[in-house]
Amino acid sequence: MLLYRGYDIHDLATRATFEDVAWLLLRGQYPTSRELEYMRRELAEQAALPDPVMAAMRLFPADAHPIDMLRTGVSMLGSFDAELKDSSREANVRKAVRLTARIGAMVPAAWRVVRGGETPRCFEEEPSFARRFLTQLNGAQPPDWQVAVLDTVLVLYAEHEFNASTFAARVTASTLSDIYAAVTSAIAALKGPLHGGANEEVMNLLRDIGDAENAAAWARDKLRRKEKVMGFGHRIYRSGDSRVPAMRDLVSRVGRMVNQPHWAAICEALEAVMSAEKGLCANVDLYAAPVLHMMGIPTALNTPIFACARTTGWCAHVIEQLDQNRLIRPSSRYTGPIRRTIPTAARTEFSCANPDSV
Ligand code: COA
Secondary structure: OOEEOOEEHHHHHHHOOHHHHHHHHHHOOOOOHHHHHHHHHHHHHOOOOOHHHHHHHOOOOOOOOHHHHHHHHHHHHHOOOOOOOOOOHHHHHHHHHHHHHHHHHHHHHHHHHOOOOOOOOOOOOOOOHHHHHHHHHHOOOOOHHHHHHHHHHHHHHOOOOOOHHHHHHHHHHHOOOOHHHHHHHHHHHHOOOOOOOHHHHHHHHHHHHOOHHHHHHHHHHHHHOOOOOOOEOOOOOOOOOOOHHHHHHHHHHHHHHOOOOHHHHHHHHHHHHHHHHHOOOEOHHHHHHHHHHHOOOOHHHHHHHHHHHHHHHHHHHHHHHHHOOOOOOOOOOOOOOOOOOOOOOOOOOOOOOOHHHO
């Protein structure tokens, strides 16, 4: 069972908005309706990106990956935050909200400007994070069902205890570096296909399979060649990812709505063969990828969207780390040869009497 601060992920996925969860993770309590309204307003009002950050986005090549742009952009945002050096808990909560707001604006903005488009408006008057994101990405109001679906995806991706990117964030925070540096580290770790990058790889493989009838042969061929099938396996979950039932349900429902039921069929066929052949369960990325695809979201934005949601979890962990900080510094055991002697000394001895000799 996966809980966010004591709340079951299934309840949150069906009843909470992303803003509810952001407040819950950052403040520790489920928001009242006034607190929710405040959170929505804060996220909307702080979404505007500093002009130099937008200018930097335009410098990326047209084929730059949006997760790389996000990592660089977040790093740069730190220098434009007047509270950067204030490491008090309250200042860090404010920075976390600001960062979440700006990441939500940066992903669609970066995607559009690097392709030669206009800088999209931030829609600061729009109180829903999910609706603002989709409006900014597409330049048009999304239908209500897309807003609800994206909200669920963001809720399911918002937090997941000590995964690799959260650990990276906590290690960085534990050196008393700042929250922007910690989130930059986290995005760098998230990018890899064994972690957050899997949801992009999954969409590519689902396209490759094309039809549920091909799934078993496709997967057996991968396994025979000892290749990984993205969207399966998990370091912690051995008998099922707690987030999969809610995400699987979304794939079926959205698939019926947009008349693309084949994605659910391919995923389910893959689940059957991976379970039978390897005893491996699907993870959340298997089902998140087709959900985003059916909403018309470009596949390259799958991992950046994950990052938008997880920023709340990362920041909550950074704040918790700093509450009782101790440097995270694991030790390792050296197993190589010991007490070796340098065969010939190539370096000239430094002499104080003749400093020009070096
Ligand atoms: N496809 C094929 N085989 C897989 C696999 C996958 N997705 N995930 C694990 N395995 C295999 C391993 O190769 C290993 O096989 P072996 O015993 O024959 O050597 C066995 O299953 C056990 O795996 P294990 O080493 O315990 O997994 P892990 O805990 O080290 O790795 C992941 C966890 C998530 C890195 C791994 O499952 C993986 O790479 N999954 C694909 C990427 C992905 O979807 N990531 C998102 C995670 S939310």
